[in-house]
Amino acid sequence: MSAYLTEQPGVDPGAAGRLGEPWPATARRRDDGELEVGGVGVRELAAQHGTPAYVLDEADFRARARAYRTAFAEAFAAVGTETDVYYAGKALLTVAVARWAAEEGLGVDTASGGELAVALRAGVPVAEVGLHGNNKSAAEVATALEAGIGRIIVDSLAEVEMVADVAAARGVVAPVMVRVTTGVHAGGHEYISTAHEDQKFGLSVNPVDGGDAPAMRALLAVVERPSLRLLGIHSHIGSQILDPAGFEVAARAVLTLRAELAGRTGVLVEEVDLGGGYGIAYLPGEAALDPRAVAGDVARAVADVCRELGTPLPRVSIEPGRSIVGPAGITLYTVGTVKPVAVTAQDGSTFTRLYVSVDGGMSDNIRPALYGAQYHAEVVGRASDAAPVLARVVGKHCESGDIVVHEVRLPGDVRAGDLLAVAATGAYGRSMASNYNLLTRPPVVAATGGASRVLVRRETVDDLLALDADAQA
Structure with missing residues (x-):
């Protein structure tokens, strides 16, 4: 490892279930495969706060x-x-x-x-x-x-x-x-x-x-x-x-x-x-x-x-x-449509890419579309023994460039309703978020010590309509 590169600060690298970079310092897999951050499981986070949601490891x-x-x-x-x-x-x-x-x-x-x-x-x-x-x-x-x-x-x-x-x-x-x-x-x-x-x-x-x-x-x-x-x-x-x-x-x-x-x-x-x-x-x-x-x-x-x-x-x-907030955050999504797509490579061969759609997209993380930024995602609500397959995580916007993760290996049994998390999204996700297609922006939730709390509440459709002068007539 280069002298300039490091693991996460103040965390036992041998902690059971710990994921390591690029996940938050407290992120670990429970025995049943569920991810927890700050001692809070993602199923509980989704039940309390909905998805998509930005989750910060305080x-x-x-x-x-x-x-x-x-x-x-x-x-x-x-x-x-x-x-x-x-x-x-x-x-x-x-x-x-x-x-x-x-x-x-x-x-x-x-x-x-x-x-x-x-x-x-x-x-x-x-x-x-x-x-x-x-x-x-x-x-x-x-x-x-x-x-x-x-x-x-x-x-x-x-x-x-x-x-x-x-x-x-x-x-x-x-x-x-x-x-x-x-x-x-x-x-x-x-x-x-x-x-x-x-x-x-x-x-x-x-x-x-x-x-x-x-x-x-x-x-x-x-x-x-x-x-x-x-x-x-x-x-x-x-x-x-x-x-x-x-x-x-x-x-x-x-x-x-x-x-x-x-x-x-x-x-x-x-x-x-x-x-x-x-x-x-x-x-x-x-x-x-x-x-x-x-x-x-x-x-x-x-x-x-x-x-x-x-x-x-x-x-x-x-x-x-x-470098302070980026690794401390994840974005938690729920999977919707899962679609296998046959792709022809430059050499004429064909392969299948699984398009996995989530309930957010470029409105909550514009960086993949804007910069071609690369991210990592995993199914986090359960364990899976299925063989990994080549996948692309995409959003629900009316844009072909609405890509959340360009290329990642996900379990072949990924399905609608699964919880999926994208790592290292603490920086620039929420701060560059938009209401494109009139999607509401996700909440910012802090997790620490086994509890979570809302830092910024989820927007609602009423919030969007409140800015429309004719909607008040």
């Missing part, structure tokens, strides 16, 4: 949050500086989830006024909340400033001016970081690689036409505005990253920019944020990045670069989201 979420906080604190303390860990709320944010993060010592990073409202309603200390986004509205910025937000990450020169004006109008000084793009291309799909030049986020560290780099121009503009306080420089290179070398390369670029700014203005920013994007296991046989190994290597890289540049170490912050 203990796993908390353990992963602690693992990141502890690993980075220890690694950077060893080189002589401190760290902050912000939970990236875009992965999944509810009031309870925000509270869990805060209770485990994490701040919360938000990317919209709605996410900010959830963090504030959860009681997250506002000094430990950040506001991201490439196109923030003046109203969102005003709300953040009035709440006393800890930091606003500005994404463009125009936004520097807008935030400065909003702050000046309120007689406050806005704490800001400048998001930069370092040219490092990392992540599992082009759409989630966020530090290459040709994309919407941040400001390039590379000079343009012989003049200052856009990132330097933004930093200078912040320094010049009395209604802004420059906290630091922010970098985020992508998502689902399984090679940590990109973080080290990006850190060098950011620290070099920091030193250049100090040389020109005398302002040495106190903090550098290296973003998130730590990869997780989605399929059996895969493994996630180990926070301890990554933290140690990045800390040493930061220390080495600062030594070369002759600058003091900054405070360092990171923003894990998927």
Whole structure:
């Protein structure tokens, strides 16, 4: 196993019935084959909460949050500086989830006024909340400033001016970081690689036409505005990253920019944020990045670069989201139609693929359709001795691309009424969910200590009709 890959945190690998990656830490098979999460069986979860349902292993979420906080604190303390860990709320944010993060010592990073409202309603200390986004509205910025937000990450020169004006109008000084793009291309799909030049986020560290780099121009503009306080420089290179070398390369670029700014203005920013994007296991046989190994290597890289540049170490912050909540969640479905389909391969041979339809689909997990993301599924309500067959798990939407799991081996006796679970769906399932075909969004249910509770209730058709003006006539 690579030094960067790890099993799940704080779990006995020999625990009876334990599934391991990509399932939540407490997931295990009972003697009769039923899956339980947080000590709660899936049959009980389905009976209480219906399907589809997002199920979160609260203990796993908390353990992963602690693992990141502890690993980075220890690694950077060893080189002589401190760290902050912000939970990236875009992965999944509810009031309870925000509270869990805060209770485990994490701040919360938000990317919209709605996410900010959830963090504030959860009681997250506002000094430990950040506001991201490439196109923030003046109203969102005003709300953040009035709440006393800890930091606003500005994404463009125009936004520097807008935030400065909003702050000046309120007689406050806005704490800001400048998001930069370092040219490092990392992540599992082009759409989630966020530090290459040709994309919407941040400001390039590379000079343009012989003049200052856009990132330097933004930093200078912040320094010049009395209604802004420059906290630091922010970098985020992508998502689902399984090679940590990109973080080290990006850190060098950011620290070099920091030193250049100090040389020109005398302002040495106190903090550098290296973003998130730590990869997780989605399929059996895969493994996630180990926070301890990554933290140690990045800390040493930061220390080495600062030594070369002759600058003091900054405070360092990171923003894990998927790597905390993704593996802690499953989506629980009920099987409906099961249909064998004859498929002709490229070589002219034929084989049978079993299409297994479930009572959700692309409305509760758009990632397979959007990114071609791969997931793993199992029949979880019972045991089966049937030989496994090639299957594709699909949803109930009026789209041929409504695929939940592209390819998986399921028991040949899979049938209507079976409970089926898809692993590692804690991140981006609920947060990217839609009402396509007017399906209602599933509930978010927490399971821990042998009990479950609803964090976000299931939507109803009445909820959908309540938004339709003519339905109220």
